[in-house]
Amino acid sequence: MLLARLTEANGAPGQEGEVRDLIRAELEAHVDEIKTDALGNLIAIKNPDAPGPRVMLAAHMDEVALMIVGIESNGYLKFRPIGGVDPRVLVAKSVVVGAKKVPGVIGSKPIHLQKPAERERPFTIQELLIDIGAKTKEEAERLVKLGECAYFTTKYEEIGNGKIKAKALDDRVGCELAIRLLQEDVSFPLIAAFTVQEEVGLRGAGVATYQVKPDLALVLEGTTASDVPGTDEHKHATTVGAGPCITVIDRVSIPYPPLVQELFALADEEGIKVQVRRNTAGGTDAGRIQMSEEGVKVATIAVPCRYIHSPVSVMSKDDYEGAYKLVKSYLKRLQEREASN
Amino acid sequence: MKTIIQQLTEAFGPSGFETEVTELIKSMIEEHVDELGVDVLGNLIAVKKGSQDGKKIMFAAHTDEIGLVVTHIDDKGFLRFGNVGGVGISTLVGNRVRFAGGAVGAIYQEKGSWKDLTLDKLYIDIGAESKEEALKKVKVGEFGIFHREFEDLGNRLIAKSMDDRVGCAVLVEALKTIKNPKNTLYFVFTAQEEVGLRGARTAAYGIEPDLGIALDVTLTGDMPEARRMDVSLGKGAAIKVKDSSLIAHPKVKDLLVSLAEEKQIPYQMEVLDAGGTDAGAIHLTKAGVPSGAISIPTRYVHSPSEMVDIRDVKACVDLVVALADKDLAAI
Numbered sequence: 001m002l003l004a005r006l007t008e009a010n011g012a013p014g015q016e017g018e019v020r021d022l023i024r025a026e027l028e029a030h031v032d033e034i035k036t037d038a039l040g041n042l043i044a045i046k047n048p049d050a051p052g053p054r055v056m057l058a059a060h061m062d063e064v065a066l067m068i069v070g071i072e073s074n075g076y077l078k079f080r081p082i083g084g085v086d087p088r089v090l091v092a093k094s095v096v097v098g099a100k101k102v103p104g105v106i107g108s109k110p111i112h113l114q115k116p117a118e119r120e121r122p123f124t125i126q127e128l129l130i131d132i133g134a135k136t137k138e139e140a141e142r143l144v145k146l147g148e149c150a151y152f153t154t155k156y157e158e159i160g161n162g163k164i165k166a167k168a169l170d171d172r173v174g175c176e177l178a179i180r181l182l183q184e185d186v187s188f189p190l191i192a193a194f195t196v197q198e199e200v201g202l203r204g205a206g207v208a209t210y211q212v213k214p215d216l217a218l219v220l221e222g223t224t225a226s227d228v229p230g231t232d233e234h235k236h237a238t239t240v241g242a243g244p245c246i247t248v249i250d251r252v253s254i255p256y257p258p259l260v261q262e263l264f265a266l267a268d269e270e271g272i273k274v275q276v277r278r279n280t281a282g283g284t285d286a287g288r289i290q291m292s293e294e295g296v297k298v299a300t301i302a303v304p305c306r307y308i309h310s311p312v313s314v315m316s317k318d319d320y321e322g323a324y325k326l327v328k329s330y331l332k333r334l335q336e337r338e339a340s341n
Numbered sequence: 342m343k344t345i346i347q348q349l350t351e352a353f354g355p356s357g358f359e360t361e362v363t364e365l366i367k368s369m370i371e372e373h374v375d376e377l378g379v380d381v382l383g384n385l386i387a388v389k390k391g392s393q394d395g396k397k398i399m400f401a402a403h404t405d406e407i408g409l410v411v412t413h414i415d416d417k418g419f420l421r422f423g424n425v426g427g428v429g430i431s432t433l434v435g436n437r438v439r440f441a442g443g444a445v446g447a448i449y450q451e452k453g454s455w456k457d458l459t460l461d462k463l464y465i466d467i468g469a470e471s472k473e474e475a476l477k478k479v480k481v482g483e484f485g486i487f488h489r490e491f492e493d494l495g496n497r498l499i500a501k502s503m504d505d506r507v508g509c510a511v512l513v514e515a516l517k518t519i520k521n522p523k524n525t526l527y528f529v530f531t532a533q534e535e536v537g538l539r540g541a542r543t544a545a546y547g548i549e550p551d552l553g554i555a556l557d558v559t560l561t562g563d564m565p566e567a568r569r570m571d572v573s574l575g576k577g578a579a580i581k582v583k584d585s586s587l588i589a590h591p592k593v594k595d596l597l598v599s600l601a602e603e604k605q606i607p608y609q610m611e612v613l614d615a616g617g618t619d620a621g622a623i624h625l626t627k628a629g630v631p632s633g634a635i636s637i638p639t640r641y642v643h644s645p646s647e648m649v650d651i652r653d654v655k656a657c658v659d660l661v662v663a664l665a666d667k668d669l670a671a672i
């Protein structure tokens with residue numbers, strides 16, 4: 001299954017090669033052009049010279065990860081997060097490190113050795129080390145290079161009644177949707193930009209948009225769901241199972257209001273359950289895309305995921321299929337509009 | 342002029358939803374311009390053509406105002422909300438809000454200390470007695486603004502969204518005054534300034550101006566125990582030296598000063614510690630644009646009661662009008 005393979009592939013910001021190769025192999029036969037740009041964005045184009053609106057789907061390939069920044073004399077690896085990672089979720093997790101996928105575990109002082117004061121507070125990143133079973137610095141250096149990244153080993157799994165549990169759903173779910181949607185039969189130029197370095201500051205999206213020059217862009221994302229125990233209902237940004245989210249505002253964008261309205265109306269007509277993303281924080285590639293050159297019409301459609309930026313997140317299959325249906329219906333509508341022109 | 346300010350400040354236009362304001366401005370200026378259009382971000386761009394040896398000046402005043410967005414409606418019909426732009430918590434409690442669909446409500450706080458107040462402890466009461474009733478008046482995701490009327494106090498005026506409708510009013514008034522300018526003038530009524538100078542950036546990219554000038558409000562230091570700042574109401578147009586988005590191009594700043602001296606327009610120099618304007622976005626466009634700002638001194642910025650002095654506003658108009666005809670060969 002494609003989503004399983006995508007989430008199990010590893011791609012830290014700036015090191016998206018494994019994900020990119022997988023997507024390229026998946027799409028090559030279905031598009032007219034496919035290229036990797038200077039920053040590493042993968043841009044796949046259907047009908048490049050056809051008349052009609054240039055429509056871009058965007059999803060980022062990178063995931064938050066842990067970069068190896070030092071090797072101790074006893075063979076332990078020091079690391080720092082790349083992108084937003086909560087150190088409290090790291091303790092005792094299994095990881096694989098670097099190109100050789102060296103297995104390891106994030107170690108910490110066990111509870112019976114901790115001083116009472118230490119038990120009162122979470123470990124800091126500085127106190128955590130990755131243990132790859134090496135006895136010496138030299139042994140570790142043969143397996144791992146500085147600058148390589150460690151990734152969680154979470155396997156894709158379907159759980160409960162229609163839920164999916166996996167790592168990196170933010171934003172491999174968007175990548176999977178873009179891959180599937182690019183196979184729609186349309187006559188206008190349809191482009192998918194699989195962007196890099198979103199998690200460290202939306203860096204790939206701007207340069208991708210400059211090359212694609214879209215008239216309209218749909219950003220496909222995995223977004224935070226806060227319908228978890230201990231949060232008041234009015235603080236729930238999104239709810240798992242209530243349908244894909246449409247953004248009206250976040251920290252970096254106010255998506256094009258007429259397009260947003262059209263998507264809500266379309267969802268209503270097609271009987272697709274959708275929800276408003278109810279938080280003004282956070283940002284997606286839409287912020288950079290909207291600001292490209294003289295401006296681009298954007299909308300962000302996101303699948304709510306609980307526990308994002310952690311070793312494992314949970315989403316609903318219905319939300320994910322809802323997002324697919326919504327964008328598919330929108331592309332169909334554009335196609336009808338083109339045909340009647 | 343006061344009527345224009347009143348009409349503009351009473352219009353609805355949170356960031357991203359500036360249409361009511363741009364339509365109003367369109368109706369005020371259409372007979373005075375050569376070209377008029379609205380772009381993707383929502384900027385209204387009006388062009389007044391100059392003579393052949395003139396340069397391109399982009400004047401920018403933003404149409405959007407800070408506001409709120411509904412994030413949740415509870416079973417009893419109370420709303421929770423997020424901010425649109427830099428909304429100060431202390432200006433919210435007891436304030437009134439008006440939504441895109443016309444619903445009006447009062448903002449209040451949960452129990453607890455002022456010191457611990459955060460946005461998620463505030464709510465809006467639109468007078469609904471149930472969720473169903475509330476849903477008839479307002480939707481989750483709907484944008485709102487401060488609900489407040491314009492007041493004419495003589496020389497001084499109070500209104501919501503003087504930031505930056507007063508800047509828009511300066512450009513509207515200047516447009517009506519200027520006939521056959523030397524320079525080609527782009528009057529850009531920009532969108533989404535309050536959320537990150539967004540409209541000005543894409544507009545400037547398309548226009549490629551030779552000179553960029555923002556018309557926006559600036560803070561003052563002439564109130565009781567105010568933060569120290571040498572800008573006062575009634576002392577003239579403020580010529581910007583710097584803010585946190587821009588260091589005014591020295592030649593642009595000097596040109597504005599010499600124009601003010603020459604035409605005997607009252608002016609003061611503005612050094613703003615925090616805050617930015619559209620000029621911050623314009624000056625970094627493509628290979629760079631010499632830019633500056635003419636600021637309207639304003640008390641209580643980002644509150645529902647922003648105060649300006651009509652004499653300063655008129656000085657700003659005079660300075661814009663003078664610049665339209667100025668030979669810019671030296672810039």
